[in-house]
Every structure is written in structure tokens, then in C-alpha cells.
Amino acid sequence: MSEAGRPLEIIGGFESTFMPAHDRDIFETTEHDLRWREDLGLLSRSGITRLRYPVRWHRIEEVEGSYDWSSTDEVMAYLRNEGFRPIVDLVHHTSxxxxxTDGFADDRFGAAYLRYAEAFARRYPWVEEYTLFNEPFSTLFLCGHEAIWPPYHSGLRGFVDLILNVMPAVATASALYRDLLPDARHVWVDTCEFHTGSDASGQRYADMANYRRFLVIDAFLGRGYDVDSQLGRDLAAVGGERLLSLPTGTIDVLGLDYYAHCQWDFSEAGGTAPTPTPLPLSDQILQYWERYGMPCMLTETNVRGHTADRATWLKYVLEQCEAAQARGVAMDGVCWFPVVDSTDWNSLLFRCEGQVDPVGVYWLDADLRRHTSVMSTSYALAAQGVRSADLPAYRLxxxxxxxxxxYRPQMAHWDWQQPPGTDIGSSLPRTTTRMELRIVDAQ
Known part of the structure; x- marks a missing residue:
């Protein structure tokens, strides 16, 4: 863990989400399943040994009750022998x-997940850090409230039902891992949110959403919720009191995933992201620190754009994490996610077309070759301990x-540079429209 005033550790990460409807995952569409040695070599040359690394349950147990660990054994042995320190990720979104067949609503999920989790821990007892279930709030929200991912349930009742079907098994796994991996740390990972309202109606919704963001982690920790709040009254109508009696688990590090679209602005007309008045990331981290009092880690961040834009966003998030650290938060590292461009998030994984997402440290061309850029240079400098003040800010x-x-007022003190004209990456978003996270893109 970084002490106050010391450079923050830079962490790597690889995207692997499985798309059940297409029987493909992002390991495969980016060819990380074939190029993993090359990709880990990129990390190593950047000076990074700690990384979030997914375990592909969907490939390990393709036949119910039959585990094939061969590919996982190969990668895990390589990580260990080469001195990498993986934060293993047991379930990443719909993986x-x-x-x-009913995903997180399937009656078999809890028992199957626990068998898999136990088998993993017994096979790899040397693991030092683990994430039992990636982004439980946002994953179950998109699956159960917004009908974006399977099982495509909608509304608050659908959300609550999925929490009740999934989180008891995660809590049980938490206790199990205390016995099987007593020296390892549970890194809870979820979105770092804060919302605003531009009129009275929007502010009421933002207030509710700012309380709702804590619902799953509070249930996991046995903290409950305020039954007299707006959210509490809404939950009462859908049997939300069932959340008050869930089994509880333990957390060692609070991982926060932060993107500009984690801050929405609401009004009578609906919601847009990001809000025009974003709260500084350091203030958001402080909110989570003051609520839970446990070490924090920035476990995901990126921005879709030119490689120079990504380098500038890295400067921003690193500066904000340094500011949080200076304010007393125990910051345990900063992870840009992913190391190489991902694919198909332009449709929120509804389609599987291999469309490259321009978000990585290393960018992918049409043949999926990996390329360096000003972003990978800034990333390596940060990994070497260079502070945010000494990283370049490129004009966006x-x-x-x-x-x-x-965000520009939060960046007003920077000395801006003109980005190199040829260092842009590939598969860039349309330049004629404002980028927004639009759920309709997935329909």
C-alpha cells in the first residue's frame, strides 16, 4: 500500500467479458488468448508486475461439473514464475x-459458483489478491434493472431479485476464502459514481441514485439501508426488505472503477453523461473512504479517444488519486483498464463484431497488432514513479x-501541449457527434 506522499503503484489489467449469445469473449476478439505472452511482455517492459487478471469460468467449465484448467494453469504458472502479482478476477460481468441459461437469475448459479470458486482456491493457493465478483452493482443493474445484458430483467424488482440470487454465494465465498487463502486480500470492485440534477425532479432522482450506488456493498457488509429514504420506500414495494437478511462478507480493499460516464446529470427530460458539473474524482474517492474506512484502489479507468487523449486522462486520474492520498485516503494503486484496446463496447457487448474500442494503453490496428504511443510512454513513466505533475497534458x-x-476547470492549471499529429491510434469514435453512453445503442 502506498504511504502518503509516495508514488502510487500503477496496475495493469486485461478485459475478458464473455458474451453468452455469441460464445465469444474479449480475450478471443482481441487475441489475448493467443498473444498473452506478448501482452504480458508489454506490461513487464513498462515496469508493471501487479495486474488485474481474469479467470475464465465460462471456458474452464464449459460442461457442467467438468473443469478444464489447462489454459489457466499455463497462464497462472507463467505469471507466478515471471514475478507478476495477479489480482485474480473470478467473474467479470456476464462471464x-x-x-x-438464465445467467444470474439461474437457480443453479449459487451452487455452481461456489464449486468453481473453491476449486480455484484449492488449485492456486499462492494467490495473494482476488476479486470474487467484478462490479456487482453495475453488472446486476445492467442485467436486472436496465435489461441490457442477460437475463434481461427490468425494474427495481428485477434488480433486487438478481442481488438475492447472486450475493449470498459471493458472501459464502468470502468466508470460504478466509479459510482457504487466509493471507490473501479480497479486492471488492465496483463503479465509483456521483450524480447531479439540473432541475428539481432531476435532483430528486440524483439524490436517490447517489444513495442507491451503495446498495449492494452495504448489503454485503450487513449495513442495510434507510427504509425511510426514497430508495427505501421504493424497495418496500418490491420486497426489498429481503436484502436486510443477506449473509455478509468481508472486504480488504475497496476497488473503485471510474469513467466520465460514472457521473450522470438528470432532469425531467432524462439523463445524460457525463454531467456538465462533474465532482472531482478525489472528492468521490473521499466519499467512499469516509463511508467505509478501508484502503481504496482505482481499479479501472479509461477514455475513448486518441492516444494523446488517453495520456491526458491518465494525468487527470493520477493527479486526483494523488490528491485523495494527500487528504488521508489509503490509496493502494491506480489501474488503467485495459492494457490493450478492448472490443465491442460500442454496443455494450450486444453485438460481437470485433469492433476495436480505442481505450487501451497499447492500441490495436485492424490486424490486432499492438502499438506503442504517447499513452504507453506516459503509462511507463507513471509506473516508474513519475508524478502526475510531470506527465504531459495534450490538447484534447x-x-x-x-x-x-x-472537467476543464479541474485541469486549468496544466501546461497544455499540441499532440503529435500521427500518434492517434485506430478505430476512433465519430468526431462529428458528442460521445454519450446511450443505452439505446445496445437495443
Whole structure:
């Protein structure tokens, strides 16, 4: 853990989400399943040994009750022998076996997950850090409230039902790992949110959403919720009191995933992201620190744009994490996610077309070759201990310049540079429209 005033550790990460409808995952669409040695070599040359690394349950147990660990054994042995320190990720979004046909609503999920989790811990007892279930709030919200991912449930009742079907098993796994991996740390990972309202109706919704963001972690820790709040009254109508009696678990590090679209602005007309008046990330981290009092880690961040835009966003988030650290938060590292460009998030994984997402430290061309850039240079410098003040700030290109307009006051003290004209990456978002997270894109 970084002490106050010391450089923050830079952490790597690889995207692996499984798309059950297509029987493909992002390891495969980015060819990390074939190029993993090359990709880990990129990390190593950047000076990084600690990384979030997914375990592909959907490939390990393609046949119910039958585990194939061969590929996992190979990678895990390599990580250990080469001195990497993985934070293993047991379930990343919808990365469950396809035979769980109802996904997180499947009655078989809890027992199957616990068998898999126990088998993993017994096979790799040397693991030092683990994430039992990635982004439980946002994953179950998109699956159960917004009907974006399977099982495509909607509304608050659908959300609560999925929490009740999934989180008891995660809590049981938490206790199990205390016995099987007593020296390892549970890194809870979820979105770092804060919302605003531009009229009275929008502010009421933002207030509710700012309380709702803590619902799953509070249930996991046995903290409950305020039954007299707006959210509490809404939950009463859908049997939300069932959340008050869930089994509880333990957390060692609070991982916060932060993107500009984690801050929405609401009004009678609906919601847009990001809000035009974003709260500084350091203030958001402080909110979580003051609520839970446990070490914090920035476990995901990126921005879709030119490689120079990504380098500038890295400067911003690193500066904000340094500011949180200076204010007394025990910061345990900063993870840009992912190391190489991901794919198909332009449709929120509804389609599987291999469309490259321009978000990585290393960018992918049409043949999925990995390329360095000003982003990978800044990333390596940060890994060497260079502070945010000494990283370059490149003038933002469109559409990122418009997308991040509300952040400009927080960046006003920077000395801006002109980005190199040829160092842009590939598969860039349209430059004629404002970038927004639009759920309709997934329909």
C-alpha cells in the first residue's frame, strides 16, 4: 500500500467479458488468448508486475461439473514464475458458463459458483489478491434493472431479485476464502459514481441514485439501508426488505472503477453523461473512504479517444488519486483498464463484431497488432514513479474535448501541449457527434 506522499503503484489489467449469445469473449476478439505472452511482455517492459487478471469460468467449465484448467494453469504458472502479482478476477460481468441459461437469475448459479470458486482456491493457493465478483452493482443493474445484458430483467424488482440470487454465494465465498487463502486480500470492485440534477425532479432522482450506488456493498457488509429514504420506500414495494437478511462478507480493499460516464446529470427530460458539473474524482474517492474506512484502489479507468487523449486522462486520474492520498485516503494503486484496446463496447457487448474500442494503453490496428504511443510512454513513466505533475497534458481532440468539457476547470492549471499529429491510434469514435453512453445503442 502506498504511504502518503509516495508514488502510487500503477496496475495493469486485461478485459475478458464473455458474451453468452455469441460464445465469444474479449480475450478471443482481441487475441489475448493467443498473444498473452506478448501482452504480458508489454506490461513487464513498462515496469508493471501487479495486474488485474481474469479467470475464465465460462471456458474452464464449459460442461457442467467438468473443469478444464489447462489454459489457466499455463497462464497462472507463467505469471507466478515471471514475478507478476495477479489480482485474480473470478467473474467479470456476464462471464459465467453458457449452460447457466438464465445467467444470474439461474437457480443453479449459487451452487455452481461456489464449486468453481473453491476449486480455484484449492488449485492456486499462492494467490495473494482476488476479486470474487467484478462490479456487482453495475453488472446486476445492467442485467436486472436496465435489461441490457442477460437475463434481461427490468425494474427495481428485477434488480433486487438478481442481488438475492447472486450475493449470498459471493458472501459464502468470502468466508470460504478466509479459510482457504487466509493471507490473501479480497479486492471488492465496483463503479465509483456521483450524480447531479439540473432541475428539481432531476435532483430528486440524483439524490436517490447517489444513495442507491451503495446498495449492494452495504448489503454485503450487513449495513442495510434507510427504509425511510426514497430508495427505501421504493424497495418496500418490491420486497426489498429481503436484502436486510443477506449473509455478509468481508472486504480488504475497496476497488473503485471510474469513467466520465460514472457521473450522470438528470432532469425531467432524462439523463445524460457525463454531467456538465462533474465532482472531482478525489472528492468521490473521499466519499467512499469516509463511508467505509478501508484502503481504496482505482481499479479501472479509461477514455475513448486518441492516444494523446488517453495520456491526458491518465494525468487527470493520477493527479486526483494523488490528491485523495494527500487528504488521508489509503490509496493502494491506480489501474488503467485495459492494457490493450478492448472490443465491442460500442454496443455494450450486444453485438460481437470485433469492433476495436480505442481505450487501451497499447492500441490495436485492424490486424490486432499492438502499438506503442504517447499513452504507453506516459503509462511507463507513471509506473516508474513519475508524478502526475510531470506527465504531459495534450490538447484534447474531438469528440473527447466536448465529452470532457465539464472537467476543464479541474485541469486549468496544466501546461497544455499540441499532440503529435500521427500518434492517434485506430478505430476512433465519430468526431462529428458528442460521445454519450446511450443505452439505446445496445437495443
Amino acid at each position: 459465467y458458463p453458457a449452460w447457466l 481532440a474531438e469528440p473527447v474535448a466536448t465529452w470532457l468539457q465539464g
